[in-house]
Amino acid sequence: MSMFGNGCGPTDVPTDIDFDWLRQKYRQEREKRLRPEGSKQYIELTDEFADFYEVDPYTPVQPRDPITEEIDVAVLGGGFAGLLAAVHLKKAGVDDVRIIELGGDFGGVWYWNRYPGIQCDNESYCYIPLLEELDYIPSKKFADGPEIYEHCRNIGKHFGLYEKAIFSTQVKAMRWDDEMKRWRLATNRGDDIRARFVVMASGPFHRPKLPGVPGIKDFKGHSFHSSRWDYEYTGGDTNGNLYKLRDKKVAVIGTGASAIQIVPHLARDAKHLYVFQRTPSTVDARNNTPTDPEWVKTLKPGWQKERQRNFHAWTFEGMALGQPDLVCDFWTELGRNVAARVAALPDPAALKPEEYMAIREEENFKLMERLRRRIDEIVEDPETAEKLKPYYHFLCKRPLSNDDYLPAFNRPNVTLVDVSDTKGVERITEKGIVAHGVEYEVDCIIYASGFEITTDIKRRYSIETIEGRGGLSLFDYWRDGYKTFHGMTSHGFPNQFFTGFTQVGISANISANYELQGEHIAYIIAEALKRGATVVEPTKQAQDAWCRTIKETAVDTSAFDAECTPGYYNNEGGGGGEGLRSHLGEPYGPGFYAFADLLAEWRARGDLDGLVLQ
Structure with a gap:
């Protein structure tokens, strides 16, 4: 077996590179984009912009009477995080579970995001959860959004989650009632739901944000956020054919993951398209192949978790000598190229950490140069091609792939407006x-400006009030950093459980994170109910010990983050008095699978050490 097992090997990357020049270029590109307000440059979707978030363009809200009830578990959110929490609760024998979801159906990010061209941007076989349980194989490597949305609905049907779900409903406040020993949830529908346990499962990509551009409220034309696509205005569907735009001039603000998929369709159908770019994304070849039925026949039980672990090894862990790269795409390329360099050493085992990091940095430069030269091969206008080149390290921003994005800039009706020198567009009229003193008149502005990922906790949860024991605000309690036990419970907030990126081990595959957390939370709730407890809460000592563990085991990525151009991966480069903050929270240093083992051992002991049951 080769150093890569039976998988693919390293790629052909340029070697005629001036590393010192690139380091300087990267610093320059970062500096000219830094803004002192950091993530505060984005505005919250309230007041006149509330409709950008709260109005559902897909499902009319049906009138209903307010609900007043007591239940065992309320799960807040119906995307992957909420579905997986509910599934594991069901498996653990907890049946009185109600999912509360703002959207009109399950799906979360895949319910809301229905823009033309939407696909997942890491491979479906790893990303889409519960494939084996539902006996389903995605149709291709990168599945379309409607296919993933339908899978979410099938999870709901398969596990009987629709029966008690409440859709088109937003929790506005939740307060712990110490006499009742329950959480009281108030919603925008007038509900009073008294839940014994609450699982926070809103996910990081559920609340859109807008750039705080001067004059944004003045625009008289049509506008919407990409996650609330207005097909009534554009015509067409997720496959494109936006026929109502044929006489319209359209602007897209943003060139991240959503815009990369949207732009090719707008380019084909709009009279003219202006793409406003502050920082270009890395855009590799898509190579979106249909699923091979012969490959499917070779799959054995447990194949998905094995594949997820392999993907994690080649991305987050850097390389996996002796293992085949099962995914073999742009996400794992850097790991393969580093592995080839390491394996070629006279004594790979003697490699020192600083030597490994030097090799990784060089391979990172080479990979990015390959992507930049690919732009020159595709984009015909040299000036436009240069503006589209990303000058930062791979993984400073989310890696992307698309076969139609770069060619779109060869069309005469597409104009790239680079606003890096002014740190964004100057104003909206x-x-x-x-931009640059020139007014671009348009009929429609589409904001592909992302989500509340590293902004304040309150903005991310979209709940006005979360008060634990004694009226303690979660937002105040976590203001200076997370305070949790195993990332999923907090002292002072009994019977409340958290999913997502807090103080947990992080997988390269987000659904694997949610599945691990859902299983662990379900175990605690099920055990509490079996043991007749009405309250579960971590001790202050256990929480403090976990916070110490997080700090003591933390992997310092600040130097890498500080070299990256601003974006949500590094909290917009800091600023606004916030400093650098990771979109991954405060990860457990030893890694995701070490964290999974730690939790499994904790559950196996059966004593719920660190928790108090009353």
Whole structure:
């Protein structure tokens, strides 16, 4: 077996590179984009912009009477995090579970995001959860959004989650009632739901955000966020054919993961398209192959978890000598190239950490140069090609792939407006967008500006009030950093459980994170109910010990983050008095699978050490 097992090997990357010049270039590109306000440059979707978030363009809200009830578990959110929490609760024998979801159905990010061209941007076989349990194989390597949305609905049907779900409902406040020993949830529908346990499962990509551009409220044309696509205005569907835009001038603000998929369709159908770019994304070849039925026949039970672990090894862990790279795409390329360098050493085992990091940095430079030269091969206008080149390290931003994005800039009706020198567009007027003193008049502005990922906790949860024991605000309690036990419970907030990126081990595959957390939370709730407890809460000592463990085991990525151009991966480069904050929270240093083992051992002991049951 080769150093890569039976998988793919390293790629052909340029070697004629001036590393010192690139280091300087990367610093320059970062500096010119830094903004002192950091993530505060984005505005919250309230007041006149509340409709960008709260109005559902897909499912009319049906009138209903307010619900007043007592239940065992309320799960807040119906995307992957909420579905997997509910599934594991069901498996653990907890049946009185109600999912509360703002959208009109299950799906979360896949319910809301229905823009033209939407696909997952890491491979479906790893990303889409519960494939084996539902006996389902995605149709291709990168599945379309409607296919993933339908899978979410099938999870709900398969596990009987629709029966008690409440859709088109948003929790506005939740308060712990110490006499009742329950959480009281108030919603925008007038509900009073008294839940014994609450699982926070809103996910990091559920609340859109807008750039705080001067004049954004003045625009008289049509506008919407990419996650609330207005097909009534554009015509078409997720496959494109936006026929109502044929006489329209359209602007897209943003060139991240959503815009990369949207732009090719707008380019084909709009009279003219202006793409406003502050920082270009890395865009590799898509190579979206249909699923091979002969490959499917070779799969054995447990194949998905094995594949997820392999993907994690080649991305987050850096390389996996002796293992085949089962995924073999742009996500794992850097790991393969580093592994080839390491394996070629006279004594790989003697490699020192600083030597490994030096090799990784060089391979990172080479990979990015390959991507930049690919742009020159595709984009015909040299000036436009240069503006589209990303000058930062791989993984400073989310890696992307698309076969139609770069060619779109060869069309005569597409204009790239680079606003890196002004750190974004200058202002918005009644008629359009101003950049470099030029007003671009447009009929429609589409904000592909992302989600509340590293902004304040309150903005991310979209709940006005979360008060634990004695009226303690979660937002105040976590203001200076997370305080949790195993990332999923907090002292002072009994019977409340958290999913997502807090103080947990992080997988390269987000659904694997949610599945691990859902299983662990379900175990605690099920045990509490079996043991007749009404309250479960971590001790202050256990929480403090876990916070110490997080700090003592933390992997310092600040130097890498500080070299990256601003984006949500590094909290917009810091600023606003916030400093650098990771979109991954405060990860457990030894890694995701070490964290999974730690939790499994904790559950196996059966004593619920660190928790108090009353």
